[in-house]
């Protein structure tokens with residue numbers, strides 16, 4: 001197992017070999033973001049901007065205007081919040097080829113506490129025109145995302161977790177990294193051997209249940225799905241490595257005629273993937289003829305979207321397990337919330 | 346404003362009215378450094394280098410300079426202190442504990458879930474914290490607001506702000522530096538802890554890299570601050586005579602219509618041999634062996650061995 005930030009650093013070293021335009025601009029956090037790997041390999045292409053994130057983004061825009069491909073290195077929170085105007089005007093509005101390595105995304109930041117929690121970045125960055133927002137789940141997916149982003153001539157914001165969360169199961173990695181595509185990690189119907197399987201079973205008491213998550217949380221969401229399965233509830237699990245762009249049709253297809261969609265994220269429930277999925281579900285086009293999608297009520301019955309994430313409060317410092325449990329994002333807490341909502345608790 | 350549930354114990358150290366001599370200050374500094382080292386080791390997370398470089402100034406502020414009362418942390422007439430470099434929280438907490446804001450025992454909860462002592466200062470949780478910090482570069486502006494507000498309210502308290510030299514790379518710091526003299530804030534003193542090192546950015550020593558060197562090493566700071574309209578005071582921030590002299594000069598500057606800046610030369614990680622003069626101990630967790638060395642160097646007594654051994658047991 002490798003952490004996402006480690007995978008980020010390693011992949012930049014790999015890409016830097018054939019691409020002498022690749023540079024890293026650090027804002028004094030290289031040991032934490034693992035940009036040190038790039039620095040050791042290509043010291044002349046590592047630029048230390050110091051503790052000056054706004055200046056760093058401006059410098060990166062200048063470098064990009066000359067054909068360089070700068071990857072910025074800091075904690076996501078210091079870019080998206082400290083340099084927001086600089087990102088907006090100098091990178092997004094200019095289509096500048098600047099990439100952001102947003103390390104320590106989410107809630108789990110090595111117990112630095114609320115000043116360092118990066119739990120609004122999806123809301124902020126997905127509102128930004130021309131900005132691609134990637135949120136891989138594990139090291140392999142991170143590598144694929146970094147390769148894709150480096151080859152893409154527009155701004156990209158990449159969310160990277162601090163700690164190893166684990167690896168997505170093989171099935172999730174089969175199709176590599178396809179920009180904009182959700183990954184269906186598990187289908188409830190694949191679990192049909194269970195007598196309580198319900199996704200394709202219209203007689204179910206609960207109605208079908210879909211769990212959608214992003215980043216490192218997706219691995220824990222799979223664990224939640226295991227817990228639910230042992231409690232008799234089969235669920236479909238969808239992971240979003242690409243938050244923007246996102247193929248909305250593919251999402252709607254994966255949701256199908258589910259009764260419940262739970263979004264689970266290490267992010268505020270406002271404006272994160274909970275908001276994103278709600279927007280997609282609410283915006284689903286009406287078909288001319290009700291019922292053409294197989295279920296007589298498909299058009300009439302939009303799924304209930306339940307957003308699991310950080311509520312309207314600031315959190316605190318503490319070990320990962322404590323924080324996940326306290327703020328409702330541990331596999332157990334998520335499973336419990338699902339059970340309560342669908343009524344099997 | 347502060348909603349913390351204050352369970353202050355009586356100060357076990359000095360009462361505010363007693364003058365504290367330099368030998369006592371030195372002993373308090375050694376104790377404070379020990380509390381930093383042992384607490385971070387026990388919590389397995391936290392910063393070392395900055396808190397140790399600033400410790401002598403924290404002690405001088407809280408035991409000699411600030412007009413404060415741990416029994417009444419929210420007294421509206423108290424002097425204000427802003428730790429702009431908020432990652433040095435454990436340094437400040439150690440001194441607040443020694444000064445009696447909360448029990449020294451409580452340091453054991455540093456950085457734990459549900460603790461009043463968060464990884465970065467939280468004014469809603471810890472008695473004695475005048476403003477939250479942790480995202481660098483913002484404290485001086487708050488100090489300007491407090492000093493300006495004091496003038497408008499006709500209050501005579503003094504506002505102190507401590508910044509890191511790495512932190513001074515943030516643009517907002519310079520916005521504040523530019524504006525404070527405009528408001529004639531002679532009731533404001535900023536201290537820059539010039540330890541020459543930050544988290545990583547600039548390794549000390551000879552280097553052929555164009556972007557290497559001390560964070561502010563290329564700046565003629567006294568001239569710059571004179572030019573910006575500040576009263577400039579230069580001190581050795583690890584020497585109490587020099588520190589107290591500097592504080593006196595800043596106070597003597599009240600009435601001049603100028604804010605004061607104290608340029609404090611220090612050593613990052615000062616007081617413990619292996620943490621001294623390296624960015625590598627910006628943060629870090631000492632092993633039990635390293636802790637034992639630190640304890641000897643800081644001349645901490647036998648009673649503190651028990652702290653080491655229980656904490657050893659906690660190491661995973």
Ligand SMILES: Cc1ncc(C[n+]2csc(CCOP(=O)(O)OP(=O)(O)O)c2C)c(N)n1
Nearest residue numbers: 028395479480481509510511512542543544
């Ligand atoms: C806005 C912001 N950027 C980056 C960081 C991460 N960070 C924490 S401490 C630090 C280095 C600070 O160096 P300095 O100000 O010199 O402090 P000292 O050496 O005195 O501890 C950095 C980059 C942060 N906390 N806030």
